[in-house]
Amino acid sequence: MSFFKTSRPFVIAGPCSAETRDQVLETARELSALKVQLFRAGVWKPRTRPGSFEGNGHAALEWLQEAKTLYGMPVTVEVAEPGHIDLALKAKIDVLWIGARTTVNPFQVQRLADALKGVAIPVMVKNPVNPDVELWLGAIERFQQSGIKDVAAIHRGFSGYSAAVGYRNQPNWLIPIELKRRRPELSIFCDPSHITGNRDRVAEVAQKAMDMHFDGLMIESHPHPEQAWSDAAQQLTPQQLGDLLAHLVVREEFTDDMTSLSQLEYLRQVMDSMDAEIIDLIAKRMELSERIGVVKNSCNLTAYQPARWREIVETRGNRAEMNMLSKEFIVELYEKIHHESIRRQLSVLETIENKIKK
Numbered sequence: 001m002s003f004f005k006t007s008r009p010f011v012i013a014g015p016c017s018a019e020t021r022d023q024v025l026e027t028a029r030e031l032s033a034l035k036v037q038l039f040r041a042g043v044w045k046p047r048t049r050p051g052s053f054e055g056n057g058h059a060a061l062e063w064l065q066e067a068k069t070l071y072g073m074p075v076t077v078e079v080a081e082p083g084h085i086d087l088a089l090k091a092k093i094d095v096l097w098i099g100a101r102t103t104v105n106p107f108q109v110q111r112l113a114d115a116l117k118g119v120a121i122p123v124m125v126k127n128p129v130n131p132d133v134e135l136w137l138g139a140i141e142r143f144q145q146s147g148i149k150d151v152a153a154i155h156r157g158f159s160g161y162s163a164a165v166g167y168r169n170q171p172n173w174l175i176p177i178e179l180k181r182r183r184p185e186l187s188i189f190c191d192p193s194h195i196t197g198n199r200d201r202v203a204e205v206a207q208k209a210m211d212m213h214f215d216g217l218m219i220e221s222h223p224h225p226e227q228a229w230s231d232a233a234q235q236l237t238p239q240q241l242g243d244l245l246a247h248l249v250v251r252e253e254f255t256d257d258m259t260s261l262s263q264l265e266y267l268r269q270v271m272d273s274m275d276a277e278i279i280d281l282i283a284k285r286m287e288l289s290e291r292i293g294v295v296k297n298s299c300n301l302t303a304y305q306p307a308r309w310r311e312i313v314e315t316r317g318n319r320a321e322m323n324m325l326s327k328e329f330i331v332e333l334y335e336k337i338h339h340e341s342i343r344r345q346l347s348v349l350e351t352i353e354n355k356i357k358k
Contacts, residue, residue, distance in 0.1 A: 003095065003122040004152045004187035007037060009250060010216030012076065012189065013241055014040035016231040017053060018060035026223045028067035030238035035245055038095060039064075039073040040218065044084055045230060046101050053229045061091035068094075076124070080108070082115035089119065097124040100156055100194075103139045104128035113146035122150040124189070131158040131172045133179055140186070153179060154218055155209075156191035168197025168234070171205070173212065180213075193220040193234045202236060203244045210250055219244070282337065289341040293348030303345040309338060 004010055013031050018024050018041040028039055041064060045055040056063075064075045074094035079085050080102045088096060096116075102108055103126055116123070123143050128135045136153065143151050155176040157169025176188055190209030192202045206217050222228045225235040236244065255261060296303060313331055320330035 002150050002152075002187065004150065004189075004215065007035075008215055009210060009248065010038070010187065010189065011036045011245065012038040012040050012216065012218040013221045015042070015222045015228065016193075016220045016235060017042040017045055017229050018056055018063055019053075019229045021063045021066070023223065024060070024063040024067055025070065027221060027238065028071045028073060030223065031221060031241070032071035032073055034238065034242050036073065037216075039067060039071075039075045040097075040220075041075070041077065042230070043077045043088075044080060046080055046099060058087060061087060061093070064093065065091055068092075079112065082111055085112060085115045089121070093121075095122045095124060097154065098126060098139065098143075100126045100129045103136060104130060106135070106138060106142070109139045109142050113142040113148075116143065116148055117146045119148075121148070122152070123148050124152045124154050126154040126156050126191070127158065127175065129159045129169075131170075131175055133175050133182075136175070136179060137182065140183070152187040152189060152215075154189045154191050155195075155214070156218075157195035166198070166201060167195055169195050171195050176214075177212065187215040189216040189218050190214045191218040193218070193231070193236075197231075197234045199225065199234055199236050199240070202234070203247070206244060207248060210248060213251070213253055285337070286341065286344055289344045290348050293345035294352075296345065297349050297352050303342050303349060312338065 011034075013034070013036045015023065015027050024041060027041075031039060041060065043055050043057060043060040043064070045053060061077070064077065067073070068075050076095035076097055077084075077088055077093050078099045079088055079096050080099060085096065098109065098112065102112070125136070125139050125143065128139070140151050140153060153176070155171075157167065158172050158175070160170050176190075180186065180188055190206065192205035192209065193199075195205050196202055202219060206219065209217065219241060220231060220235040221238050221241045222232075222235040223237060225232055225237060228235055293303065295301075312334060316334050317327040317331050320327050
């Protein structure tokens with residue numbers, strides 16, 4: 001059985017950074033009384049700018065060894081270099097995790113995967129900082145191809161040009177959902193600490209992850225968060241973490257309630273029928289787009305017409321709001337429809353032009 005499949009939610013917790021021996025042991029002692037399956041702590045810290053605290057390295061590994069011996073919790077650290085792996089294995093670290101800033105670099109991921117060939121150890125892979133499911137999946141596959149049999153994914157949000165309201169890193173939930181669709185056997189954990197960057201919102205995002213059937217959580221916890229050497233704003237005290245876990249609602253994927261199952265099946269059949277109608281309507285709309293392309297060619301008009309697109313955005317957005325739908329959602333949907341419509345019109349214009357040249 002996978003190391004990560006022992007319970008749901010599988011809880012990983014501990015400080016952002018292993019700052020001192022006393023801090024590590026105090027945190028581990030308090031977390032050992034909670035439902036925490038894996039103790040985390042940053043030993044090497046890849047910081048944005050030089051001059052920030054970048055971890056205690058080898059000394060911190062010794063503190064983690066001591067915490068493991070005293071309190072019986074397996075321990076995990078982030079590794080970013082093959083040398084980190086060598087030191088972590090010598091310190092008998094139980095699980096390794098790959099950070100977001102490493103996942104984004106396939107060359108570095110491959111170096112780490114090569115360093116783990118022949119090693120039996122669970123590995124967790126955080127999503128890359130940019131929203132790219134292929135890059136995330138590729139990193140996971142590199143470790144699996146190197147022989148690592150127990151791999152999990154961690155969703156910690158994505159960087160953007162502007163932060164989404166209330167988030168340090170944009171959740172972009174569609175990406176972990178797509179990863180789960182492609183690889184349903186993978187355990188996927190949510191890191192609400194890094195998504196929010198704000199301890200006051202960690203519980204909210206943790207619950208949302210559970211409601212979307214994530215397998216567990218990675219949450220930063222520090223006995224004195226306001227004194228933390230890194231990411232102070234997003235860390236919970238062990239007491240706050242215990243309260244979060246006590247109030248977390250864990251929903252199941254399946255039920256034995258036959259009445260509810262019958263109702264669910266009926267509603268899904270209605271939805272399936274509607275989806276079929278939507279697809280048929282989109283197909284007819286694309287046929288109209290191609291006919292419009294023919295007319296535009298006869299009038300020597302461009303495929304993309306900004307005024308028309310502005311009209312579509314305004315009218316469809318207003319109609320969405322009249323029907324209690326999110327205007328942003330409908331506009332985003334129509335952006336995809338419009339993109340495909342323009343692609344088809346350009347294809348029509350190109351086909352006609354090629355015929356004329358012949």
